[in-house]
Amino acid sequence: MTEETKSLTLNPQLEAFQASLLEKYATANRTAKRGQVVFVGSSLMEIFPIEQWQESGEVAFDAIIYNRAVRATTTAFLLAHLDTQIFDLEPSKVFINIGTNDIGFGVPEEEFLANEREIFRRIAERLPDCETCVLRFYPINTVDFRNDEDERALLATRSNHALQAASDAIERIAQEFGFPFIDVNAGLADERGELKKELTFDGAHLNPDGYRVVLSNLAPYL
Template sequence: MSGKTVKFTNMSPDITKFQNDIRAKYAIANQTAKKGQILFVGSSLMEIFPIEKFQQEQDLGLDKIIYNRGVRATTTADLLEHMDTLIFDLAPSKIFINIGSNDIGFNVPENVFLANYDTILQQIKEKLPDTVVYVMAYYPINTVDDFGEKESEHNQLYEHRSNELNAAASAKVEKLAQKNGYEFINVNAGLTDSSGNLRKELTFDGAHMLPNGYEIVLENMKRYLE
């Protein structure tokens, strides 16, 4: 796979500004952050994971701080452009990565998406050889229930998103994790209904989870956090 990154998204100026602003905030926070801690990195699915709040409010039994460096609408290409701010500046001892769902949703060609992901893992292995990396399976989604959006908004969001596409991509990402010597983890147990869709009460739009959904994910993740 080629290490060249190619962008296929046409992001709105508002989203681009938000991404730049949050990365700038992270860059400042990184200056005083403790090295060798636990890092969560990825797109909005990681950004809205209230893991830092959970750690403050719950006794997770950890001797390390969890830092969240998720950024909404981020693709694998975006992450590759900002590896220093989002990963390397923190020199974490453990990384949980969930990236690529936007590549799927934005219909980025699979060979490009997987090549980018492979390069991300290769760079981590090269620059952080002692870091433990957990490559996460994609979360289930719910395209069937009504979350109050307009039909046009629903169709736009889910034109290239489905549980079948996520499952197929997860299988390919698992192979990339194995290739690079990292563990692939699926922490989705308890998130789906009898039809395999993300449970309606756990999501506000079918694609992004509420805190109660992340509580389930956290419970599934605890054995990897220790």
């Protein structure tokens, strides 16, 4: 793990935010309806405005969708907080997008893939009737961004090749458990294979228009 990674993962302000968000989720879980749908993962899921769209009536589904993702987290974080992020809600369906930060933070592949497998194993054991859907990582844009220090730092340790190779490995693990592996990326990439500039604000994270593309691809599975 690099010094930069240690600095990020041990950032007191970030840790305080994550703890506050987990506390908020734990409180909300007490009155949440069981047997619904849960989105879980890192910032790629946390900033997906699916709950807000459902509450406003912009989208409508038969089930309630609860977003329990936490930004700047890794597979190890999710593994440590499965109760708050998944199990307390007793969902009938879970959508998982986790692991891009493992790549960005320099976590060894064998470590984060082992964590992915353990996450899947525990879900299969605790929620045998739950449909667990694993999402392919979204493409990123390393060509049109890197315009400021934050973007350069974010994209320096990520590449489309690394992300999609990791997705392929995660797909094989998902198949071991019979979990659907879903590619919702149609329409996100340009002719170069880069995330379309108009669908992202920093090259790695989607903006609302990007999430509308994802949602249109994801809708048949919800």
